[in-house]
Amino acid sequence: MEEASDAEVESIESRGKALSIAKEPYEFAMSGNWEGLKKFHKEDDKTEEIPFAKRNVLEFLLKLLINECTESSLLCAALNVQKNRGNTVFHEVAASGNLDAAKHFLQLEDIVQSKPEYQCVLKIENKLGQTPLYRAAAFRQMKVVEYLASEMEDMELHFKRKRDKISILHIAVIGQHFETALWLLKKHPCLANIKESNGLTSLQLLAQMPSAFGPKFRKSIWTMLLYKCIIYSAAFTLLLKLDIINSKFQFRNNPSIIL
Numbered sequence: 001m002e003e004a005s006d007a008e009v010e011s012i013e014s015r016g017k018a019l020s021i022a023k024e025p026y027e028f029a030m031s032g033n034w035e036g037l038k039k040f041h042k043e044d045d046k047t048e049e050i051p052f053a054k055r056n057v058l059e060f061l062l063k064l065l066i067n068e069c070t071e072s073s074l075l076c077a078a079l080n081v082q083k084n085r086g087n088t089v090f091h092e093v094a095a096s097g098n099l100d101a102a103k104h105f106l107q108l109e110d111i112v113q114s115k116p117e118y119q120c121v122l123k124i125e126n127k128l129g130q131t132p133l134y135r136a137a138a139f140r141q142m143k144v145v146e147y148l149a150s151e152m153e154d155m156e157l158h159f160k161r162k163r164d165k166i167s168i169l170h171i172a173v174i175g176q177h178f179e180t181a182l183w184l185l186k187k188h189p190c191l192a193n194i195k196e197s198n199g200l201t202s203l204q205l206l207a208q209m210p211s212a213f214g215p216k217f218r219k220s221i222w223t224m225l226l227y228k229c230i231i232y233s234a235a236f237t238l239l240l241k242l243d244i245i246n247s248k249f250q251f252r253n254n255p256s257i258i259l
Helices: 006-030 034-043 045-049 057-066 072-080 089-096 099-112 132-138 142-150 168-174 178-187 189-193 202-207 221-253
Strands: none
Touching: 072 089, 072 099, 089 099, 089 132, 099 142, 132 142, 132 168, 142 178, 168 178, 168 189, 168 202, 178 189, 189 202
16 A cells, blocks of 8 residues: 655645644534633634635634624625535534524624625525525424524425425435424425426325334334334324325316216
8 A cells, every 4th residue: 555645644634633623613613602612712723723725614604703793795705605515504504403503694694685795595505406494304403494484485495406306395204304294294285296206206205115114213112112103193194194185186186086
């Protein structure tokens, strides 16, 4: 095996150092420890050694916030910047389930929404074509899903991810996030009729998922029975809801089916 060159070793050490420095403030941010984060950035001069390109986007944004965001152009860039997979800081917040952080970030839009280069954080898509709302649904972050949905006028922008056209309901069913799926279905019944590239609706997908009706936890008989009760109830409720919606849809398009 060839030995790494001095340049490669230096690059690896640099990345390791950046990750090491970024770990502590990132944990502060994701746990909501804002005082700890503020203290870290005020006392630790090592943060200045991290180049922006290698610094975690969330850490960079929070540092700007701590400095009172006197430069709206910098805040605008921090809100809109996308990492390698196309995720903005708001994509990460949505996936984390940190509701307080989500509310705070949306409040920041008041500062920068007049900037011509600014893009609404709710509408930015990553490389998979996922908006932050779609990503929250995919990660079972129900409270964030409800909050973000209440903050937008056009939910249809978030119904499908652009890359493969998988619907937000379908992704919730695939992940067996039945609470999220039921909420989406209640708010937007039209999602029940969307077919994926394989020709299946979410109802048909759920019916073909034996894993949705099997125990995941086998630590004890009581845990298994409790899990079965919960998962069976959620899955069958979703099946019933989907079936009712599909039946209504079919009747509207072909009333003769009742004859």
